[in-house]
Amino acid sequence: MLGYPNKKKPTKQPVNYANLGMTLESDIETTNAYYLSHQIAIIHKKPTPIQVVNVSYPARNKAKITEAYYRTPSTTDFNGIYKGYYIDFDAKETNSKTSFPLSNIHHHQIEHLKDVHQHGGIAFLIVQWKQYNEYYLVTITDLLPWWEGSQKDGRKSIPYHFFKEKGIPIPFSYQPRLDYLKAVDQLLKLQSDFK
Amino acid sequence: MLGYPNKKKPTKQPVNYANLGMTLESDIETTNAYYLSHQIAIIHKKPTPIQVVNVSYPARNKAKITEAYYRTPSTTDFNGIYKGYYIDFDAKETNSKTSFPLSNIHHHQIEHLKDVHQHGGIAFLIVQWKQYNEYYLVTITDLLPWWEGSQKDGRKSIPYHFFKEKGIPIPFSYQPRLDYLKAVDQLLKLQSDFK
Numbered sequence: 288m289l290g291y292p293n294k295k296k297p298t299k300q301p302v303n304y305a306n307l308g309m310t311l312e313s314d315i316e317t318t319n320a321y322y323l324s325h326q327i328a329i330i331h332k333k334p335t336p337i338q339v340v341n342v343s344y345p346a347r348n349k350a351k352i353t354e355a356y357y358r359t360p361s362t363t364d365f366n367g368i369y370k371g372y373y374i375d376f377d378a379k380e381t382n383s384k385t386s387f388p389l390s391n392i393h394h395h396q397i398e399h400l401k402d403v404h405q406h407g408g409i410a411f412l413i414v415q416w417k418q419y420n421e422y423y424l425v426t427i428t429d430l431l432p433w434w435e436g437s438q439k440d441g442r443k444s445i446p447y448h449f450f451k452e453k454g455i456p457i458p459f460s461y462q463p464r465l466d467y468l469k470a471v472d473q474l475l476k477l478q479s480d481f482k
Numbered sequence: 483m484l485g486y487p488n489k490k491k492p493t494k495q496p497v498n499y500a501n502l503g504m505t506l507e508s509d510i511e512t513t514n515a516y517y518l519s520h521q522i523a524i525i526h527k528k529p530t531p532i533q534v535v536n537v538s539y540p541a542r543n544k545a546k547i548t549e550a551y552y553r554t555p556s557t558t559d560f561n562g563i564y565k566g567y568y569i570d571f572d573a574k575e576t577n578s579k580t581s582f583p584l585s586n587i588h589h590h591q592i593e594h595l596k597d598v599h600q601h602g603g604i605a606f607l608i609v610q611w612k613q614y615n616e617y618y619l620v621t622i623t624d625l626l627p628w629w630e631g632s633q634k635d636g637r638k639s640i641p642y643h644f645f646k647e648k649g650i651p652i653p654f655s656y657q658p659r660l661d662y663l664k665a666v667d668q669l670l671k672l673q674s675d676f677k
Contacts, residue, residue, distance in 0.1 A: 323597075326597070326600070326601075328601070329594070329597045329598055329601055329603075331556065331557055333528050333529060334528060334529045334530065334531035334532065334553075334555075335529065335532075336529035337529065337530075337532045337534070337547065337550070339532070349551075350551070350552055351549065351550075351551060352532065352547065352549070352550040352551065352552070353548060353549065354546065354547070354548065355532070355546075355547040355550055356544075356545070356546065356547065357545055357547070358529075360529075361526065362526055366561060366562075367561075367568075368568040368570075368598060368601045368602065368603045369601070370601075370602070371568070371601065371602030371603070372568070373562075373563040373566070373567070373568040375563075399524070402518075402521070402524045403524055403563060405521070406521075406523070406524055406563045406564070406565075406566065407563065407565070407566030408524075408563045408566075408568075
């Protein structure tokens, strides 16, 4: 059984800069692969939902989709299990320096995360502030007042300082790339302290 | 809050036979929609993974995929949360009267379910015996000896009587269509009795 966190000295690792910081999504997928291979957690990205309209069969046993369209996902992109907990989240990036636009989040995603939380799961967003190269985990419980406020007063964004105050920072490193389960550990600790 | 199980007298319900017994997958999706709308559980089918090769833009804001291929899923089709538990399963049908062909199950699906179980999730298959119109929940723990046996001795199927003995029968009815969480409840009860 490998210990966790299993910190290796980064100076001894040959860093492949070619793959660093591609996109938030691929960084999370790389991290998930690390978690899986070290049996830390089983978390996967869901495939992008696609509506298939036409399929042809140019060769035997090989279906070629010739007409299809992207569909709006009905849930979030990532889910799985960690320490027996159901984990569910989405990843968002912003180029802004001051505020996170609420238009980045879909209504059904908020509803889904709310449901997950009510059923005892750990529901959150990972938000990347690209200008600062900072990553935060924000729980649905902390997000919800902003979202509901925006439905009432037309507010369009969440200020950066909210992330500084309420978000849990996620370290970015070599392996795992974006160790968001460290932030989940902090969250679990906060919740158990609170009880 | 609606009670669960929320049995309604089936004679008072206008049954739409047109939608009954379509396919196992759609029956499960209908059931999941019921669970969601009644806030019993949050369980979704993952989209089919598709490798997109070419996309055209015949109109603004409208991407049309013109070349794409189906990919092999790396996990199972269904997952979510129920009573705080992480739930993960796949659905399989067989036309046989005597045995369930192991070729129905992919190696990576077994590995995934094994991982989920080890991390404290509830991992299983739902198997439909079409000739008998019977549905069973079988846990990964019960399946594993058959799977591992097949790797060693080349066994190609699991006999029907195993499902009769070890599977938990799933009732098929009007609403919810295929109430597999009843079988999960039995499983949870068995596990708590065992402790």
